[in-house]
Amino acid sequence: MRIESVQNKKIKEFVKLHTKKGRDEKNLFIVEGHHLIQEALQSSCLKELFILETVQNPFSFPAIECTQSVINKLSSQISNAKMIGVCEKQKNSEKKKKKVIFLDEIQDPGNMGTIIRTAHSFGIEAIYCSKNCVDVYNPKTIQASQGALFHIPVYYCDLYQMVSSYRKDNMKIFATALHQKSIFLQDVSIPDCYGIVFGNEGSGIHQELIEQCDECIKIEMATFESLNVAIAASICMYTFQYQKR
Amino acid sequence: MRIESVQNKKIKEFVKLHTKKGRDEKNLFIVEGHHLIQEALQSSCLKELFILETVQNPFSFPAIECTQSVINKLSSQISNAKMIGVCEKQKNSEKKKKKVIFLDEIQDPGNMGTIIRTAHSFGIEAIYCSKNCVDVYNPKTIQASQGALFHIPVYYCDLYQMVSSYRKDNMKIFATALHQKSIFLQDVSIPDCYGIVFGNEGSGIHQELIEQCDECIKIEMATFESLNVAIAASICMYTFQYQKR
Numbered sequence: 001m002r003i004e005s006v007q008n009k010k011i012k013e014f015v016k017l018h019t020k021k022g023r024d025e026k027n028l029f030i031v032e033g034h035h036l037i038q039e040a041l042q043s044s045c046l047k048e049l050f051i052l053e054t055v056q057n058p059f060s061f062p063a064i065e066c067t068q069s070v071i072n073k074l075s076s077q078i079s080n081a082k083m084i085g086v087c088e089k090q091k092n093s094e095k096k097k098k099k100v101i102f103l104d105e106i107q108d109p110g111n112m113g114t115i116i117r118t119a120h121s122f123g124i125e126a127i128y129c130s131k132n133c134v135d136v137y138n139p140k141t142i143q144a145s146q147g148a149l150f151h152i153p154v155y156y157c158d159l160y161q162m163v164s165s166y167r168k169d170n171m172k173i174f175a176t177a178l179h180q181k182s183i184f185l186q187d188v189s190i191p192d193c194y195g196i197v198f199g200n201e202g203s204g205i206h207q208e209l210i211e212q213c214d215e216c217i218k219i220e221m222a223t224f225e226s227l228n229v230a231i232a233a234s235i236c237m238y239t240f241q242y243q244k245r
Numbered sequence: 246m247r248i249e250s251v252q253n254k255k256i257k258e259f260v261k262l263h264t265k266k267g268r269d270e271k272n273l274f275i276v277e278g279h280h281l282i283q284e285a286l287q288s289s290c291l292k293e294l295f296i297l298e299t300v301q302n303p304f305s306f307p308a309i310e311c312t313q314s315v316i317n318k319l320s321s322q323i324s325n326a327k328m329i330g331v332c333e334k335q336k337n338s339e340k341k342k343k344k345v346i347f348l349d350e351i352q353d354p355g356n357m358g359t360i361i362r363t364a365h366s367f368g369i370e371a372i373y374c375s376k377n378c379v380d381v382y383n384p385k386t387i388q389a390s391q392g393a394l395f396h397i398p399v400y401y402c403d404l405y406q407m408v409s410s411y412r413k414d415n416m417k418i419f420a421t422a423l424h425q426k427s428i429f430l431q432d433v434s435i436p437d438c439y440g441i442v443f444g445n446e447g448s449g450i451h452q453e454l455i456e457q458c459d460e461c462i463k464i465e466m467a468t469f470e471s472l473n474v475a476i477a478a479s480i481c482m483y484t485f486q487y488q489k490r
Contacts, residue, residue, distance in 0.1 A: 110355075118476055123467035148470065186487050220487050222368035225393065227479075231363055234476045235483045242431050242465050243488070 002053070002065040006073040010064075014048070014086055018076055020135045027089050029137035032077045034058065037085040039147035048086040050074060055082045076139045089137065092153035096169060097125035098193045101237070102159050104209055105200040106133045106229065113144025114230040115198070120148035122237040127154045128162050163195065163212050171195050175205055175213035176236060178226070182216035190240050198233045247298070247310040251318040255309075259293070259331055263321055265380045272334050274382035277322045279303065282330040284392035293331040295319060300327045321384045334382065337398035341414060342370035343438045346482065347404050349454055350445040351378045351474065358389025359475040360443070365393035367482040372399045373407050408440065408457050416440050420450055420458035421481060423471070427461035435485050443478045 003011060016022030017030045028047065031040050040046040041061055051063040052071050068080060075081040101124050106112050112134050119127055134141060136154045155162075163173050173195040174188070197213060199205030210216065219227060219235055227235075248256060261267030262275045273292065276285050285291040286306055296308040297316050313325060320326040346369050351357050357379050364372055379386060381399045400407075408418050418440040419433070442458060444450030455461065464472060464480055472480075 114473055114476065117470070118472060120468055121466040121470045121472060146470075151468070184487075219483065221366040222486065223365055223396070225362070225366045225391075227363060227366060228359055231359065231476065231479045234472075235480055238464065238480045238484075241467065242429075 003050070003070050004067050006070055008070070010048075011070055011073055014074055017086065018139070020138070023089075023135065023137050028086055029089060029142070030074060030076075030139060031085045031087055031142055032075055032081050032083070032139070034083065036142065036147050037083055039150045040085050040087045043090070043150040045087040045090060045150065046085050047088050050084040050086075052082045077143050090150070090153070092126075092155060096166065098171075099124050099240075100126045100128060100166070100171075100195045101233070102163060102173075102195055102197040103127065103129045103133050104159055104197060104205045105130050105203075106198070107201055108229075109134050109138040109140035110144045111201065111228070111230040112136065112138070113141040113146075113149075115233050116141070116145040116152060116154065117148040118230070118234040119237060120152045122234075122241045124152065124237060127152060128159060129154060129156050130159045131156050159197075159209055160212060163197070163209065166195055167212075167214070172215070173197065173213045174236075175210045175216050176218065176232060177204055177210055177216045178218050179216050182218040184220045185217050185236060185239050186220065186243070188215070188217055188240075190243065194240060196233075196236055196240065198229055198236075201229050248295075248315050249312050251315055253315070255293075256315055256318055259319055262331065263384070265383070268334075268380065268382050273331055274334060274387070275319060275321075275384060276330045276332055276387055277320055277326050277328070277384070279328065281387065281392050282328055284395045285330050285332045288335070288395040290332040290335060290395065291330050292333050295329040295331075297327045322388050335395070335398070337371075337400060341411065343416075344369050344485075345371045345373060345411070345416075345440045346478070347408060347418075347440060347442040348372065348374045348378050349404055349442060349450045350375050350448075351443070352446055353474075354379045354383040354385035355389045356446065356473070356475040357381065357383070358386040358391075358394075360478050361386070361390040361397060361399065362393040363475070363479040364482060365397045367479075367486045369397065369482060372397060373404060374399060374401050375404045376401050404442075404454055405457060408442070408454065411440055412457075412459070417460070418442065418458045419481075420455045420461050421463065421477060422449055422455055422461045423463050424461050427463040429465045430462050430481060430484050431465065431488070433460070433462055433485075435488065439485060441478075441481055441485065443474055443481075446474050 049063040057063040074084045294308040302308040
């Protein structure tokens with residue numbers, strides 16, 4: 001099959017996936033580039049594959065040949081992309097995990113993607129997002145996650161309920177907050193089963209959610225500055241996983 | 246003073262600061278937004294201040310009133326910016342420091358800015374960049390550094406010579422590399438005086454530079470993935486500064 005026109009019905013349908021509304025309605029999302037398409041294929045999420053007519057299909061998955069203008073119409077990340085995949089959103093099991101993070105209103109798609117990528121590297125088993133977090137299927141998030149999205153379940157939920165439910169199962173929940181009473185990360189006694197909450201880029205974690213947590217922690221700094229939330233989250237996740245106990 | 250036209254001579258001169266060539270020739274760079282201008286002013290770097298005609302000047306520094314189109318002409322970061330500062334590049338002392346980092350061909354301006362921001366938070370006293378690193382006065386770098394650039398000296402130099410010179414002064418230099426023989430970060434015995442080298446986003450540190458270093462270190466991960474270089478650098482700098490010894 002071959003598509004030459006950006007007016008093609010299929011293309012016009014999939015362009016809608018550039019918006020959250022479109023992705024939610026169709027339960028689909030777009031990935032760009034060889035690495036992410038490979039990851040999608042391995043995770044059995046890949047539903048459609050569009051490849052530039054001059055490029056050979058490197059995947060064991062049937063591709064639709066397209067002109068550059070058609071590929072560009074589907075693309076929002078890579079300039080003159082060569083391949084685009086349309087994927088089905090994953091269904092995640094509801095099973096509780098032992099090491100999780102909670103994201104309260106993370107707004108920047110790059111931060112969200114970087115946190116997902118790093119969480120996967122540091123043994124986090126699930127990510128719970130408040131409903132006002134940026135969409136995990138935002139193209140910039142997918143790009144920054146470098147495919148980790150296909151390996152770690154991400155849920156949108158009521159964080160208050162989820163934190164409370166995990167606490168009932170004896171998970172210790174840590175809120176990251178620059179409060180005076182917060183204890184330094186390096187002084188935390190790290191349990192086997194933990195949740196860590198990270199907050200909005202500007203305003204941090206909602207006060208009512210902080211009050212639901214067991215302990216407040218903060219990262220020591222030589223100068224009073226703030227850290228980017230993806231940096232702060234990475235340092236916490238690394239330390240919880242690998243600090244000598 | 247008031248400027249209405251983007252054809253104004255001063256504006257045409259300063260627009261050249263959008264390129265590295267222009268910044269190098271004039272020894273000036275542009276900052277955008279209240280926070281960065283404030284930092285520039287406090288560091289005595291601010292040379293010219295342009296403020297939107299409808300906005301009151303919040304600084305104790307004379308401003309040139311401009312129309313939105315003039316401000317937009319000078320701006321490359323913030324949509325409909327309200328204030329733009331033109332700053333003089335800083336002259337840094339040549340004095341050796343006790344905790345430094347070396348950046349080998351970092352290419353992404355956002356990564357560079359984030360590393361500068363985090364380095365300042367974690368007690369790093371100087372940053373040495375290879376000459377093929379991205380320009381530290383790139384607008385995206387300045388934005389990501391969140392003003393830390395005004396507090397920590399950044400040098401462009403021959404990294405081989407600089408690493409060698411620091412080693413002669415008994416500084417221990419660590420290369421970050423995903424080699425098999427690299428030791429895990431949490432197992433490093435951390436000296437009082439150290440340098441850490443971080444490499445290019447795609448290819449890491451040049452092999453000849455690795456060979457100049459005392460030790461290779463790597464960050465342990467639960468899954469075999471790579472980390473974003475700004476994330477990896479932050480975890481290393483944090484651990485060197487605050488890990489229990």
